[in-house]
Amino acid sequence: MRLDARQFNLLAIAILVALAAHAPHLPLWIIAAMAFVLGARWLQRARRADLGAVPIWVRLPLTLALPAAVVAQYGNLFGREPGSVLAVGMLVLKFTESEKPRDARAAVTFACFVLMAALLFDQSLVMSGFVALALLPQIILLRALEPRDDLALKPAAATLADLRRGVPQAAFAVLGAAPLALVAFLFLPRLGEPLWGAPSPDQGRTGISDTMTPGGLAELIADDSPAFRVTFDAPAPPPPTQRYWRGLVMYHFDGTEWTHMPSPPVRDASPRFEALSAPLSYEIVLEPTQQRWLFALDLPLAAPNGAYRNAEFTLVNEKPVMDVTPYRVSSALRYRHDTLARHERQLALSLPAGYNPRLRALAAEWRSRYGEDREIVQAALALYNARFSYTLNPPPLGRDSMDDFMFETRSGYCEHFSSSFTFLMRAAGIPARVVVGYQGGYWNALGGYMVVRQSDAHAWSEIWQDGQGWVRVDPTAAVSPERVNLGSRAANAADAPWHGPEWLLALRNQWDIVNQLWNKVVVQFNALHQQNLLAQFGVDHAQWRSLAIALGAGSIVLVTLAMLWALRRDRDPGDAVDRAYRRLNRRLARAGAPRDEAEGPEAYLQRLRQRFPQAAREIEAVFARYVALRYASAQPDPAAARAFAVAVATLRVG
Amino acid sequence: MALAAAWRARRLRLVAFAERRLPALTHLRRPEALPIRLHQRRIYVLPTLFGGVFGAMLSVMALGALNYGNNPALLLTCLLGSIAFLSVLGGYRALDGLTLRGVHAAPVFAGDALQVELHFDPGNRAREALRAQLEDATVAFATARATPTRVVVGLPTQRRGLVALPRVRLWTSWPYGLFRPWSWLNPQVRLLVYPRPETFGPPPPESARDAGPRHLRESGDEYGSLREYRETDARRMIAWKASARLDRLVVREPEQIAGRELVFDFAALEGLDHEARIARLARWVLAAEEQHRPYTLATPNERLGPDVGTAHRHRCLEALALLP
Structure with a gap:
């Protein structure tokens, strides 16, 4: 065939x-x-x-x-x-x-x-x-x-x-x-360990990488997919200006590129900073990045399970994040570091030789003019504020990229600003470093969580101030305050046609709730959730046995239901006359006079006459129609059948 | 192909084993009276080869999904598994409640295939992709709701006489071909098979006697040589006057044919063996019918005729078929 x-x-x-x-x-x-x-x-x-x-x-x-x-x-x-x-x-x-x-x-x-x-x-x-x-x-x-x-x-x-x-x-x-x-x-019992290797990394996805060149983040900022979602223990999220999600700290600069060097985990419990504010607790659900770093607000007080804190107090996962990964963190938003180790200070001051002479000269001039570090920072920020513009499509830069940027093009975005600012600070003798992560996040009031998108990727600087420790300075904020206050969307609106209109964003954010739910309920469901599920029925430590019992019991119940469906007899729906007569019977039964199983229409009518004397005439008329339709002809007339159905529908009993 | 053959052999062995062990199955080997209604105690289900392969693929998928901890994939696998498993019920519902009301077959000559008509009553349910299997012949059919359905299955014959209808296997692989619910029906029906007429042989013997019809004519019975009109009759043979009087078409038998009688006597055929005699008589019956000549058949048990016509032909052939 x-x-x-x-x-x-x-x-x-x-x-x-x-x-x-x-x-x-x-x-x-x-x-x-x-x-x-x-x-x-x-x-x-x-x-x-x-x-x-x-x-x-x-x-x-x-x-x-x-x-x-x-x-x-x-x-x-x-x-x-x-x-x-x-x-x-x-x-x-x-x-x-x-x-x-x-x-x-x-x-x-x-x-x-x-x-x-x-x-x-x-x-x-x-x-x-x-x-x-x-x-x-x-x-x-x-x-x-x-x-x-x-x-x-x-x-x-x-x-x-x-x-x-x-x-x-x-x-x-x-x-x-x-x-x-x-x-x-x-x-279905889940496997504790994979039987064979997990799938190879997905190179296609973009995320924050461990190097930064001017222009490198542009692709990321164009990507509107969620990077992670956050739910806070507190009812309200921190204000926009405090939403700095630190990811990587970069010390090393070779003239064109900032590089993150992995630093060893800090295993000792002794904190090297003093928290000045109450800890803020929250849970992050990170989308797969294929990288090991995690993100947290400012300084996390402890590392979540399966991760560690390093010397810069950023979080590093022990394995690359291949799946949607949830983790809990508590952060200090205000803090004071103790001391800066000698080698750290050296790292934070080192500059490649032979690059950006004009910037170095400017730094030297400022150093001699201003006594205080604070004044130098102020001067730099004032310069950015006065002369610079924020754009996602900056002109290209030459070999001395920071010189070109500071004195020629004067337009760019976060990478340019943080990069040049850090360079300037180091040249002026202030320990400084670049931090890459995300800034901002959209608070989804309906879902009660915050979604941080790839387009929120950001770079800023931290400078060392004796007595305070590492202080965050965001030069981009000096140029474009709305980047920090209103988020990347507002700042990039002019350059980024891929961000749709406002209503589209609202729609997308609501859609994000559904995705979030899907991630939470289905994608992240694992052996632990399975155990919690059974724990509600009094089964602690669900093992294969109890899971198998639950699986069997549930299946048996459902299969039995399905079999009842399969075994049910087919009822003869009858023709229109039958259906109308059944309806008539139901109405009369509700009125208190149900028809006996074997009772014919005539006998039933006799009974109804006595039961509803005041409506006897109408009932008789309806029954007369039924008897004529059912018994007087082999094939009932469709019009008469419809008239009968109408008569049933409009009959008033008692 | 070899795999399919092996699978088939194994399945048949399994079915045979099940039938040996399950009392409900063995009692179905005894003939039952019609009508036969299918119900849950006589419907059996096994997966098909495709069902087995599909199940194996589902296991592979489940293993992969579990290994990668990929929940959407696992959900898909569970969904497919449930759809596949619950399809048993769809197939079961296609058979459940189906009633075999009657079995008929017009007699054929030994060696030809009986066209066995199975009359099914589907009850108040539309049923799709049913298969009726009689020995090696399978016929697919579907039934509409509350519409009795006739299914014709060919059944080859070898010997004359009454043939007990073999067990009818009613099965379906509806809806997805993953499972095969089936039921055996063993209706108590015997079907008649005429003896096979010999292919060549002498013509029917002309009788010496000259009695019957002429005798009728002599007694003045005007209609003695009239008979019912048959479609093969030429128009000129129609006796119009007589037809008008009787209010139906009758024809006048040609004088010379109506005048002589044919007698086929079993005992007269000496020198032939039993079956050869029957075959020859069958051929003569057919030849006489072709010429519309009345004939008499004498078997060791009875004497039929003289007569001509479908009913007589059937009586004679039946008598021959049922000879020991």
């Missing part, structure tokens, strides 16, 4: 959606090539079905080209990306040889696997929703493979008819299976 045109069309759709699920992360040319093969095969089958499967002399080169293409693109055959290309490619190749229902079933099986593989790249709500929808064509195809006798329609019309009829059926199947799926999902 061969696939007919209708089944073949449905197969094409089923494979196409599986391909589409991988489109976001596959190179364009590979997607295009696969779509071409898919389309060519579909055309061939639609035009010349008699030719059968694509001959081996076409399929064999295609089969060999697939691994070649993977190697050409990725350099090897193994790993997550190459694997997904191979899987999708094999599915498309299966399509070229699909002629029988058996082939179609094999393709559906494999398409389900390919759809799952798409979720390994993107666990977001959108992708998960797409994959769930992509199941519908698979289900519709499987149904269409069962024998049917209504094949009179043309292929295209039959395909559409199948889809129209199949979508509700398939949706019913998916929704009906959802409770059982949920129970299985909740109680």
